[in-house]
Amino acid sequence: MSTQRHSSYSCFLSYDQFAKIFDVLHAFDYEVIGPTLEQEAIVYGSIRTVDDLPRGWTDIQEPGRYRLQQREDDALFGYVVGPHSWKQFLFPPVSTLSTADRTDVGWQFSEAKQEFPKVAYLGVRACEIAAMQIQDRVFLEGPYVDHEYQSRRRQALIIAVNCTQAASTCFCTSMNTGPRCQQGFDLALTELPEGFLVEVATPEGEAVINSLESEDVTPEIETAAETARQNAVEQIKKELDTTDIRNLLMSNLEHPHWDEVAERCLSCTNCTMVCPTCFCSSVEEVSDLSGDHVERQRQWDSCFNVSFSYMNGGLVRNSIRNRYRQWLTHKLATWNDQFGTSGCVGCGRCITWCPVGIDLTEEVAILRQSQEQSLLESEQEADHLPG
Amino acid sequence: MSKPTLAVFKFASCDGCQLALLDAEDQLLAVAGAINIVNFPEASSRMESGPYDIALVEGSITTPRDAERIQQIRRDARYLITIGACATAGGIQALRNWGDTAEFMRAVYATPEYIQVLDNSTPIAEHVSVDFELRGCPINQHQLIEVIQSLLAGQVPRTPRHSVCLDCKRRGTVCVTVAQGIACLGPVTQSGCHAICPSYNRGCYGCYGPAAQPNLISLSTHAINAGDSGTQTAHRLRNFNAYATPFREESQRLKNQSEEEA
Ligand code: SF4
Ligand code: SF4
Ligand code: SF4
Ligand code: SF4
Numbered sequence: 001m002s003t004q005r006h007s008s009y010s011c012f013l014s015y016d017q018f019a020k021i022f023d024v025l026h027a028f029d030y031e032v033i034g035p036t037l038e039q040e041a042i043v044y045g046s047i048r049t050v051d052d053l054p055r056g057w058t059d060i061q062e063p064g065r066y067r068l069q070q071r072e073d074d075a076l077f078g079y080v081v082g083p084h085s086w087k088q089f090l091f092p093p094v095s096t097l098s099t100a101d102r103t104d105v106g107w108q109f110s111e112a113k114q115e116f117p118k119v120a121y122l123g124v125r126a127c128e129i130a131a132m133q134i135q136d137r138v139f140l141e142g143p144y145v146d147h148e149y150q151s152r153r154r155q156a157l158i159i160a161v162n163c164t165q166a167a168s169t170c171f172c173t174s175m176n177t178g179p180r181c182q183q184g185f186d187l188a189l190t191e192l193p194e195g196f197l198v199e200v201a202t203p204e205g206e207a208v209i210n211s212l213e214s215e216d217v218t219p220e221i222e223t224a225a226e227t228a229r230q231n232a233v234e235q236i237k238k239e240l241d242t243t244d245i246r247n248l249l250m251s252n253l254e255h256p257h258w259d260e261v262a263e264r265c266l267s268c269t270n271c272t273m274v275c276p277t278c279f280c281s282s283v284e285e286v287s288d289l290s291g292d293h294v295e296r297q298r299q300w301d302s303c304f305n306v307s308f309s310y311m312n313g314g315l316v317r318n319s320i321r322n323r324y325r326q327w328l329t330h331k332l333a334t335w336n337d338q339f340g341t342s343g344c345v346g347c348g349r350c351i352t353w354c355p356v357g358i359d360l361t362e363e364v365a366i367l368r369q370s371q372e373q374s375l376l377e378s379e380q381e382a383d384h385l386p387g
Numbered sequence: 388m389s390k391p392t393l394a395v396f397k398f399a400s401c402d403g404c405q406l407a408l409l410d411a412e413d414q415l416l417a418v419a420g421a422i423n424i425v426n427f428p429e430a431s432s433r434m435e436s437g438p439y440d441i442a443l444v445e446g447s448i449t450t451p452r453d454a455e456r457i458q459q460i461r462r463d464a465r466y467l468i469t470i471g472a473c474a475t476a477g478g479i480q481a482l483r484n485w486g487d488t489a490e491f492m493r494a495v496y497a498t499p500e501y502i503q504v505l506d507n508s509t510p511i512a513e514h515v516s517v518d519f520e521l522r523g524c525p526i527n528q529h530q531l532i533e534v535i536q537s538l539l540a541g542q543v544p545r546t547p548r549h550s551v552c553l554d555c556k557r558r559g560t561v562c563v564t565v566a567q568g569i570a571c572l573g574p575v576t577q578s579g580c581h582a583i584c585p586s587y588n589r590g591c592y593g594c595y596g597p598a599a600q601p602n603l604i605s606l607s608t609h610a611i612n613a614g615d616s617g618t619q620t621a622h623r624l625r626n627f628n629a630y631a632t633p634f635r636e637e638s639q640r641l642k643n644q645s646e647e648e649a
Contacts, residue, residue, distance in 0.1 A: 039561035039588075064609075066566045083561045093557040266602045268574035269549065273556030284545065289417035289536065300557055305549040306599040320602060355552075355564045355574050356609045 011214035012221055014195040018076075019050040024211040025120045030157055033089060034122035035082070040068060044084040047122060054079065061167035061348065064357025077123055077191050080167045081347050085276035086121055086128055090152045091135065094299045097148075097283065102292040112295075114148065120157040124185065126178030127170075129160060130345040131276035133184055137339045138279045157204055160185035164228040166235035169348030171361060174240040177345040179232040190225040197225040240346065240361040241368060246333040252367050253325065261363055262321035264356055269302035271350035271358075272327060277343050282308070303327055328360060391440035391539065394426035396460055398446025398453050399480055399508060403525035404471035405429035405445055411528035421539055437463025441538055443531075447473040447480060447508045454505065454514060461515040466538055469511045470531065472524035472627040476596055479524075481508040481630035508630070519544060524594040524627035527579050547578045548599040551591045554582035563590055570610050570623060575601035575633075596628040603637035617645035 013021075025032050034047040037054045047053065059079040060067045071078050096112040124132075136153065139146035163170075163179040172178030181188045186205030189196040197217060200206050272278040282301040287294040301308055303326045309316035317323045335343030344360075351359045395405060408415065409430055425435040442464035448454050461467055469475050477484070483491060484507045492499035511517055521534055521544075530546050537544040551573035555562060563569040563585045571590030573582065579595035597603075607620045621641035624634040 040566045041561040043559070043561060064565060065568075068566075083566070084559065088559065093559070263602075264605050266550070266574040266605055267600065268552040270552050270556065270562065270574075273553065289414055289532065291540075300553075302549075302553065305547075305553060307548055320600065353562055353565050355562065355571070356605055 008199055008201040010197060010199050010217045010222075011209060012195060012217050013189075013198050013209075013212060013214050017212045017214065018196055020212055021208065022047065022049050024208055025157075027211070028118070028208065030118045030120035032120045032122055033086075035077070035079070037068070041066060042068070042079055042082040044082075044086065044088070044123075050076070053077075053123075058165075059167065061169045061352045062357070063169070063351050063359050064354055066352050073193070075191060077161045077189070078165065080163060080165065080170060081125055081128065081349060083274060083349070083353055085274065085347075085349065086124060086132060087135065087276050087278075089119065089121070090132065090156070091139070091146075091149055091279065094297060095148060097296045097298050099296070100294045114151075116148075116151040116155050118155045118157070119152070120159060122159045122161075124158050124160045124181075125163055125347075126160070126181040127172040127175070127345040127347040128276060129158065129181060129184040130172075130175075130177035131347065132158075134277045134339070134341055134343065134345065135279060137341065138277075157208075158185040158187075159205075160188040162188060162190045162225075162229050163232040164191060166232045167348060167352070169238060169351040169359075170236050170346065171238040171240050171348060172346040173233065173236050174238075174242060174361075175342060175344055175346035179236070180229055190228055192221065192224050192228060197221055238348070238361055240344075240364060242332075242342070245342075245364065246336050248364070248368055248371060249329045249333040252371065253329070255367060255370065257363070257366055257370065258321045258325050261324050261358065262319065264358055265320050265324045266356060267304045267306070267320045267323050268355060269304040270353050270355060271360075272302040272304055273300060274349040274353045275331075275344075276347060276349070277331075277345065278302070280308070303330070328363060331360070332364065390421065390423040392425045392435075392438075393422045393441045393443065393535070394435070394437070394439040394464070395424075395428065395443045396426070396445065397428055398444065398457070398474065398511070399449040400446030400471065400473040400478065402429055402445070404474075404523075407525045407528045408443070408470075408531055411532060414528070414532045422535070438465070439463055440465050441535065442467045444469045444474050444511050445471055447477045447510060448505070448514055449480060449508045450504050452503070457511060457514050466518045467511075467515065468519045468521060468534060468538075469517050470521045470523075470526050472522065472594065472596065473508075474511045475520040475522050475631075476628045476634075477508045477510050477630035479627050479629070482625060484508060484630060485625075510630070521546065522577060522595045522628075523579050527581075530579060549578050550574050550598045551576045551578055551580070551582050551585070551595075554578050554580075555585050558582060558586065560586045563588055568613070570613075570615060570620075572606075572623060574598075575603055575606055592626055593624065593628055593634065594626075596631045597633040601633050603633055604640075607637060607641055617641045617648070621645070 032047045033044055035042050035054055036045045036052050042054050042059055053076045055076050056071050056074050058069050058071045060069050098111050101108045139149040160181040162181055186202045188199040200209050280301050281298045283298045285294050286297050304323050317326055331343040442460050472478050488506050492502055496502055534544040564571045569590045572593040573591035575598055576591050576593045577595040577598040584591050610620045621638040624638040628634050
């Protein structure tokens, strides 16, 4: 995706024209990845035609629970985010970084050679664009650039979709990341009963649209799109109060509430795995049996994995309490110190996909309440002091 | 220098773990270049006496004779490695530890007085010191090769202790508990199988035993809140690794709770 110096404009694509976008993208050598039904969920996978999209399906989400449900219409994007995120394509769960071979003249080291195909990511939501931009900071904007991520990211065409509904777990409005896609895309679609309002933001996106027969946007279409997007805003009920959240968490590191969460948390790693911004990995050397060929492999890892904090001498985070606290404080507090942004975009995945339904927004609210309560008590005490 | 010797021993077990070793043909051939396999009942009737550099022990201790035999193997082996749920946790046969052994014998054998068994099926480590426990029902052949290779190279074997969930996520499997309401032991079970059951729409059966620091009470409480009975939840833990301490204690707690309620 190129930067959006391009002045953006809108057009309308009928469903029939939209169905042709797959051929156009393939002709431009893009592999298309987008939402599709699999394993009783809407996941991200390879899309060949419009029929691979979850037409007429939606998702019902709550803490620890996700169910598919048939819609009353034939919407193609009538659901929110699912168990997968784009992270698994830009930062794959397992990858080989380099190899070493024993030869007659000693060890030969080489960087793993990889081809990076052009990929069109279709159906990227506003919170997901925000998540990509957070991972950009992590992988591209620090002193060490992750070349694999960089190559994949450069090749990406982002076809965003504005949410027109929300799940009970969504709280992008609290994190200022959605539900409207503001930037960071090549094309952004708003789905309407007859087709799509398309915002064209980059030359790459324009090239795709120019290969299709688009129509002008009428004021009626504009209004209908606005209403559809507003519907998502109104459905968002979950909130995370981020006021001074860094200090709230960091000044309560010994709060008894961490013990209470630890009684429920399984330390199973699911929240960090589904989180579109979590970037932790571990690297290990894997040799063949002869020991002559060694691969350095990187795989997703998590601060909830008991071994993840192993240092010589032992485990730094040797209890579930410490591990849950690490996750929450990293996401919402120390991430800011590290990268100048929150580590949370409000997508709600960690809430839905936690097998015991732990909701980070509730845990933060309890800490906040308790802090406010003790402030109140100390003020009252001060008032009663003889003065 | 002669090649290190490896011997395989069998106690109460189904031989599945030895089969996993046999199954690893290609790797085994490569390993065979580096070691001398002197005792492997599932592959050859040749038996050589000790000492051995590496003893792989499959199966649990269930008879007085076995309890003696393992002592000699320990004396003969430089490294004693237990393989599989039977050897590391007592196996499925440890279910009898909650029953009446004499009654079982009367039900099964015409002349139970000829049978000499212990009341409990117990893991090898309850009888002798064990250098490394390789979990699984059956074990993962890649992990076994890793263990043998590491011993040969003088390294600590790398067998991850994290939950099965991490593997589900790495391979892109959608959680069967969250998306389908299927009970799953994955969050409290150690990795090793590459999360195969959830990828076939099954909950994890706990074949690799308890993960490190498992939170069993939270998982059972959640299952019970979702509508399972305490007995169902307890029985889920009473499989191949029923007698592994965390599973044993939690299933007992659930049973006691159900009895009190009844
Ligand atoms: S912390 Fe949870 S809600 Fe926030 S971005 Fe990660 S998965 Fe989404
Ligand atoms: S929350 Fe945990 S897994 Fe996620 S980035 Fe931070 S340390 Fe890594
Ligand atoms: S918060 Fe939930 S998903 Fe995250 S580690 Fe704990 S139990 Fe697992
Ligand atoms: S299916 Fe089971 S093992 Fe996999 S993520 Fe869900 S709870 Fe964990």
